[in-house]
Amino acid sequence: MEDDEAQRKLLERSLVKAKFEVTVSKSVEDAIACLDQLQFAVAVVDLSLFDKSGLDFVRELVRRSSRTRVIIHTGNASFESAREGIELGVFAYVEKSQGISELVSQVGRASTAYLKDSLSFAEQEIRLQIRLLDSVREGVIASNVQQSVIFANRYALEMLGYSDKEIYGKNIVSLFDGLIGKEVENQDALSWMASAFDGAQSIERDVSIVLALKPGDQAFSAHPYRTFRLQVSQIVDSFDARLGHVLVFSDVTVQKRAELELNQARELANHAQRVSVIGQMAGVLSHEINQPLGAISNFAGGLLLGLEHSTVALPELKSTLKSIQDQAIRASDVLGRLRRFISGNAAAESAVDINQLVVESVKLLECELRAHHVTAETKLEERQLLVIGDRIQLTQVIVNILKNAAEAIDTAGASERCIVITTRVVDLIVQIEVADCGPGISTEYLGRLFEPYFSTKDSGMGLGLSISKTIVENHRGTMSVENRRTGHGVLVQLLLPQSEHLL
């Protein structure tokens, strides 16, 4: 900063000659504006005896806690300004009478001091960042464009069992060779890793990894497999050019195990509930199976008698055997449906046709409905309605709703004894509505229906609605139970996202 034009030019030329990059300002305002644009190593400030505004610039540097070194270049340094300059941490005073070469050599010294300072500051910053990354309970590994490891934090080294020396320079994809578990779900994990480091997006995935612990180590025998969530992101420069990748991984074994246990517990509860539905229907069911068995026995008895008296003609023999076959098929149908309903523990996703599911559920409950003298009417959407989900679990939901409706109608001794099941699709949402003509639900119970074990029935488990709701929500749907607004009885509504899949 120099206000004398000739002096300024001379100064600039001399500094440029000494290989410094120079920005010249004519005023304090100009110089302060420059501070916003660039980072300066040294500021040479002209301070004349009568105008001390150059010190305003130095004060501004102090205010910004800048590491820029300041050299006061003055024609005649007053004691006063020197004292203030020292207070502000000025690096040197150079009197104009000492000549330009002295100023240039002071600028050299000041810039060396600045560089040393910046270097140790950068070192401190890096050390702090490494300490931060080392204290994180997640593995962090960075690689360059050649996919060679350039950084790994302490957790990453511990988890993967590498030493500092071993990991640096190693190919990041090959780090997991031999560590990735052989479980089916991870068969493509290695190729996934390779593509993750080739691709331009950030991706995430759970991968089971065999811990790189020494066999015999207690943790190894307890959990040789651990599941890590791997996240690969690109490192880019300010022009978006790729500099490499960073891999962050965290141990999600406990979380995964808890999820698995929760799912198993849920499956068990669902299974128990289905078995209980069948248990409650046992009387009706044995009747349903006994009927064809009785018929078979009658047909066979008649035939035997006829054969003994040689009174059976071939056409009669044929038609009776056909009737026996029909009855056997009927009994086996009932048993088959029951078996399919009770088994099927693990949730299996497929495209499920809701209309077909409603028809099958009504069939499954046919004998129960008949025992309650209740009929089921279906008003099904003409188009095929597909949702993605577990057929058995969704059947369980409909069966529960129908069973509740039939029981409600029967206990109330209602004169109208019909359940109406309607399906439709609105805005890609499949709607299933079951309306009954039972007594409805008293308002004091309405808020408690979905509570596990809430039941108003003597032999009720009180799990049907709560399990049904969980199943529907697991299918990204909603379930509501309310008293019908017109007439009496209950309206149960299920909303499920429609799938575009074709069967």
Ligand code: ADP
């Ligand atoms: P449970 O049938 O074993 O009692 P649920 O969870 O299926 O268990 O039902 C809980 C309660 O909700 C029932 O006991 C009954 O009081 C009430 N409820 C369910 N559906 C109906 C219905 N359609 N009409 C009247 N009450 C119903």
